[in-house]
Amino acid sequence: MEEEGEPDSTGHKYGPESQERKNMVGQVDRAVGYLRRRIKDNGLESTLNLIITSDHGMDTVIKENEIYLRTVQNFSFQDIQFELLDYGPSGLLVPKENKLDQVYQALKNAHPKLHVYKKEEFPKRFHYANNTRLTPLIMYSDPGYASLSLNESKRTLDLGEHGFDNEDMNMKTIFRAVGPAFRKGLEVEPFESVNIYALLCNLLGITPEPHDGSLSVMHPCPFTLPPHKSFCYCPSKLATCGCFNSIERHLGETHRATGEGAISWLVS
Numbered sequence: 001m002e003e004e005g006e007p008d009s010t011g012h013k014y015g016p017e018s019q020e021r022k023n024m025v026g027q028v029d030r031a032v033g034y035l036r037r038r039i040k041d042n043g044l045e046s047t048l049n050l051i052i053t054s055d056h057g058m059d060t061v062i063k064e065n066e067i068y069l070r071t072v073q074n075f076s077f078q079d080i081q082f083e084l085l086d087y088g089p090s091g092l093l094v095p096k097e098n099k100l101d102q103v104y105q106a107l108k109n110a111h112p113k114l115h116v117y118k119k120e121e122f123p124k125r126f127h128y129a130n131n132t133r134l135t136p137l138i139m140y141s142d143p144g145y146a147s148l149s150l151n152e153s154k155r156t157l158d159l160g161e162h163g164f165d166n167e168d169m170n171m172k173t174i175f176r177a178v179g180p181a182f183r184k185g186l187e188v189e190p191f192e193s194v195n196i197y198a199l200l201c202n203l204l205g206i207t208p209e210p211h212d213g214s215l216s217v218m219h220p221c222p223f224t225l226p227p228h229k230s231f232c233y234c235p236s237k238l239a240t241c242g243c244f245n246s247i248e249r250h251l252g253e254t255h256r257a258t259g260e261g262a263i264s265w266l267v268s
């Protein structure tokens with residue numbers, strides 16, 4: 001597994017819409033091209049699965065209507081025992097003893113782009129509410145509102161940021177896969193990255209540790225719809241998972257006549 005720090009760094013520094021970031025995407029793309037050529041040159045295309053993905057997208061930071069906690073009425077950092085408000089859309093607060101309600105009341109309507117919750121009331125879809133490592137008060141800001149820092153003047157804001165609501169389209173990332181486990185030319189419905197771990201373990205023959213993903217999301221052929229939208233990751237379980245049959249059912253004669261797909265699980 002290899003992680004590349006770009007185009008993240010350039011996206012932070014110059015913003016996701018900048019020419020600098022586009023140039024960096026081109027550079028990373030050339031590196032991927034090189035990798036694929038080397039795989040081909042070494043005769044590994046039919047045995048090696050290659051997955052290109054990332055952990056987040058990037059939003060342009062909005063430089064107006066900023067959120068300054070120190071100016072919020074009835075709020076004082078004197079009431080806070082611990083704060084983690086450094087740079088990004090999320091903020092964690094531990095109010096001093098018996099100050100939780102007071103701080104919460106002061107902050108909850110402080111800014112239309114700022115959302116403040118007691119931990120147990122945090123929207124369930126974020127999976128924060130039961131996490132023992134999170135603080136009693138949690139805040140997050142709308143896409144583009146990046147800094148909640150106590151020392152706003154201390155550092156210059158980047159022009160790009162991530163960590164916003166994962167339903168924000170700009171937070172979506174890519175998933176591309178090529179190799180013997182993947183069908184050629186297949187475009188699939190969006191899925192959550194939390195499921196990729198199960199896929200990797202399956203491809204590598206590793207028993208996964210407990211996790212929140214599911215391999216069933218990765219080969220839902222029996223449930224999916226038009227052929228060009230169905231995802232047919234299905235490396236070695238044709239006999240048991242039903243994908244083979246469902247592909248034939250979905251794609252029918254035309255597909256079989258082309259000779260690809262149902263028995264060739266190749267290249268995306």
Ligand SMILES: [Zn+2]
Pocket residue numbers: 008009012162
């Ligand atoms: Zn980053």
